[in-house]
Amino acid sequence: xxxxxxxxxxxxxxxxxxxxxxxxxxxxxxxxxxxxxxxxxxxxxxxxxxxxxxxxxxxxxxxxxxxxxxxxxxxxxxxxxxxxxxxxxxxxxxxxxxxxxxxxxxxxxxxxxxxxxxxxxxxxxxxxxxxxxxxxxxxxxxxxxxxxxxxxxxxxxxxxxxxxxxxxxxxxxxxxxxxxxxxxxxxxxxxxxxxxxxxxxxxxxxxxxxxxxxxxxxxxxxxxxxxxxxxxxxxxxxxxxxxxxxxxxxxxxxxxxxxxxxxxxxxxxxxxxxxxxxxxxxxxxxxxxxxxxxxxxxxxxxxxxxxxxxxxxxxxxxxxxxxxxxxxxxxxxxxx
Amino acid sequence: xxxxxxxxxxxxxxxxxxxxxxxxxxxxxxxxxxxxxxxxxxxxxxxxxxxxxxxxxxxxxxxxxxxxxxxxxxxxxxxxxxxxxxxxxxxxxxxxxxxxxxxxxxxxxxxxxxxxxxxxxxxxxxxxxxxxxxxxxxxxxxxxxxxxxxxxxxxxxxxxxxxxxxxxxxxxxxxxxxxxxxxxxxxxxxxxxxxxxxxxxxxxxxxxxxxxxxxxxxxxxxxxxxxxxxxxxxxxxxxxxxxxxxxxxxxxxxxxxxxxxxxxxxxxxxxxxxxxxxxxxxxxxxxxxxxx
Numbered sequence: 001x002x003x004x005x006x007x008x009x010x011x012x013x014x015x016x017x018x019x020x021x022x023x024x025x026x027x028x029x030x031x032x033x034x035x036x037x038x039x040x041x042x043x044x045x046x047x048x049x050x051x052x053x054x055x056x057x058x059x060x061x062x063x064x065x066x067x068x069x070x071x072x073x074x075x076x077x078x079x080x081x082x083x084x085x086x087x088x089x090x091x092x093x094x095x096x097x098x099x100x101x102x103x104x105x106x107x108x109x110x111x112x113x114x115x116x117x118x119x120x121x122x123x124x125x126x127x128x129x130x131x132x133x134x135x136x137x138x139x140x141x142x143x144x145x146x147x148x149x150x151x152x153x154x155x156x157x158x159x160x161x162x163x164x165x166x167x168x169x170x171x172x173x174x175x176x177x178x179x180x181x182x183x184x185x186x187x188x189x190x191x192x193x194x195x196x197x198x199x200x201x202x203x204x205x206x207x208x209x210x211x212x213x214x215x216x217x218x219x220x221x222x223x224x225x226x227x228x229x230x231x232x233x234x235x236x237x238x239x240x241x242x243x244x245x246x247x248x249x250x251x252x253x254x255x256x257x258x259x260x261x262x263x264x265x266x267x268x269x270x271x272x273x274x275x276x277x278x279x280x281x282x283x284x285x286x287x288x289x290x291x292x293x294x295x296x297x298x299x300x301x302x303x304x305x306x307x308x309x310x311x312x313x314x315x316x317x318x319x320x321x322x323x324x325x326x327x328x329x330x331x332x333x334x335x336x
Numbered sequence: 337x338x339x340x341x342x343x344x345x346x347x348x349x350x351x352x353x354x355x356x357x358x359x360x361x362x363x364x365x366x367x368x369x370x371x372x373x374x375x376x377x378x379x380x381x382x383x384x385x386x387x388x389x390x391x392x393x394x395x396x397x398x399x400x401x402x403x404x405x406x407x408x409x410x411x412x413x414x415x416x417x418x419x420x421x422x423x424x425x426x427x428x429x430x431x432x433x434x435x436x437x438x439x440x441x442x443x444x445x446x447x448x449x450x451x452x453x454x455x456x457x458x459x460x461x462x463x464x465x466x467x468x469x470x471x472x473x474x475x476x477x478x479x480x481x482x483x484x485x486x487x488x489x490x491x492x493x494x495x496x497x498x499x500x501x502x503x504x505x506x507x508x509x510x511x512x513x514x515x516x517x518x519x520x521x522x523x524x525x526x527x528x529x530x531x532x533x534x535x536x537x538x539x540x541x542x543x544x545x546x547x548x549x550x551x552x553x554x555x556x557x558x559x560x561x562x563x564x565x566x567x568x569x570x571x572x573x574x575x576x577x578x579x580x581x582x583x584x585x586x587x588x589x590x591x592x593x594x595x596x597x598x599x600x601x602x603x604x605x606x607x608x609x610x611x612x613x614x615x616x617x618x619x620x621x622x623x624x625x626x627x628x
Contacts, residue, residue, distance in 0.1 A: 121553075121554075123539075123548035123549060123554055124541075124548065127546065127548060129544070129546055130541075130544075130546075141541065141543070144542075144543065145541050145542060145543060145548075146539055146541060146542070146548055148617060232495050232497060232616070234497070234534070234535060234556060234615060234616065235534075235535055235556050235558065235559060235561075235562050236499070236559070236561040236562050237558070237559020237560055237561040237562050238559050239556065242616065306617070309496070309616060309617035309620050309621070312494070312495075312620060313495055313496075313616065313620075316494045316495050317495075
């Protein structure tokens with residue numbers, strides 16, 4: 001690891017000012033992915049700007065205004081998001097996705113902002129010896145290489161899968177992200193926060209140098225909203241998802257008025273399965289309609305040599321997550 | 337292996353071998369204490385120092401079966417020397433003495449004796465020291481140990497995810513010296529075996545030959561949630577082939593686990609997985625093959 005300077009501003013405004021777009025300045029919150037990137041040789045910051053030294057609760061609190069919105073500060077720890085009573089009660093898919101992040105130790109350190117900005121886990125991207133597209137090279141090594149964990153949807157020219165566990169749930173709830181920079185701020189839907197590889201293969205988010213996430217704003221669900229999250233992975237202790245699904249259902253009795261279904265770990269961005277949602281809208285929720293939606297979610301999947309197994313896995317996780325979200329109104333075991 | 341009996345009653349057992357978590361230090365003290373008629377806590381096992389007599393390398397499941405007969409040999413001869421020192425005081429011949437329960441006494445009249453400390457106080461100079469050795473095994477040594485394991489697994493046939501619910505492991509290691517250590521070694525073997533049955537795989541990029549998962553994140557090793565319930569059953573076999581009757585236990589318990597898990601998966605889904613690790617992708621492929 002290279003030598004670097006370390007500064008710890010006392011206020012968020014100061015942090016933003018310090019971070020004015022200069023080459024080599026990198027913001028540090030929990031530092032989980034950051035330390036990986038530095039040790040892997042992918043990042044050699046000239047200066048780390050520590051955000052955890054910022055005083056005050058603004059960036060560390062979860063605020064709920066019923067009928068309006070849930071506001072999650074960028075420095076809220078994943079563990080606190082997972083156990084927040086309001087999030088668990090009204091935004092179950094978000095709490096459940098946070099509860100599945102990594103390990104208890106990491107959840108106690110990692111922040112919401114850091115989780116959303118983490119870089120992909122693709123082993124070719126993480127390996128400094130592989131000059132891949134995402135590192136400015138001219139080849140995606142996964143295409144003819146080892147691609148068992150890579151994208152089955154939305155891939156090309158790079159086939160990473162988006163790594164955040166909570167991003168798909170936030171997308172399903174229609175969250176917006178407030179981004180600040182020295183002398184300004186902007187607010188964008190999280191759907192526009194992530195950059196598909198065919199738009200720009202070297203970045204995952206629209207965050208520009210000098211910009212920081214300040215908070216995530218989630219509109220309060222209207223009417224009767226049910227939600228759920230489910231992921232499959234090889235190891236049950238500390239592993240990345242093979243596939244994951246977040247499902248948000250707006251229901252009237254057993255009828256689905258609207259649905260938002262977003263997949264994780266299958267595409268370079270949180271993958272909105274619009275066809276699956278269309279298949280549920282206006283229908284009575286049942287095992288049959290859940291199955292039809294799951295089939296629709298994977299239409300158009302385009303696997304590589306080693307990852308076709310992710311298609312039945314993704315279909316299954318959509319099916320079971322719909323039933324998990326709807327378990328109060330659809331009888332039977334969601335896991336069966 | 338050197339055993340030293342000090343004039344103040346302290347006992348040291350010294351060897352250069354290292355304890356890599358298998359309990360070597362405990363076994364060295366245990367055998368010396370048994371031979372000298374003392375408590376395990378009365379013996380100071382000193383190991384892992386190159387100034388001590390040469391010990392075996394940590395590998396090949398040989399540390400305990402190599403060291404402990406030498407401990408017995410050294411302790412026995414050091415004890416004989418102590419008997420020679422104590423015999424005149426008891427008006428007896430060294431051959432007539434015995435050591436047990438912290439005393440040196442006449443085998444024919446246990447009331448006639450000395451406490452361990454009284455006997456040691458008779459030593460001229462600082463200590464009695466004897467360096468013993470590991471003799472060859474007696475004739476008829478069969479070598480090798482046997483084990484059998486049973487696995488109970490749960491397979492999600494929609495996702496191909498395998499959970500190992502329970503493993504029962506019966507393992508022979510010759511004579512069991514310390515039941516807790518044997519059980520612990522068996523449990524460790526089953527955990528490693530479960531990990532390589534389901535997760536561990538060294539992945540080399542086909543174009544460059546570089547390993548892509550050479551880190552503790554992508555090289556998958558089982559964690560607590562993945563660990564089965566393990567029932568370890570040490571199986572005593574006294575074959576009398578050396579002065580301890582023990583054989584190695586370091587690696588043997590890891591051998592049957594993956595095969596037992598593989599058989600259990602076959603029993604559950606009716607399809608053979610012939611490659612490790614047994615990943616969801618391979619289970620789904622095997623299930624598809626069975627249907628076809």
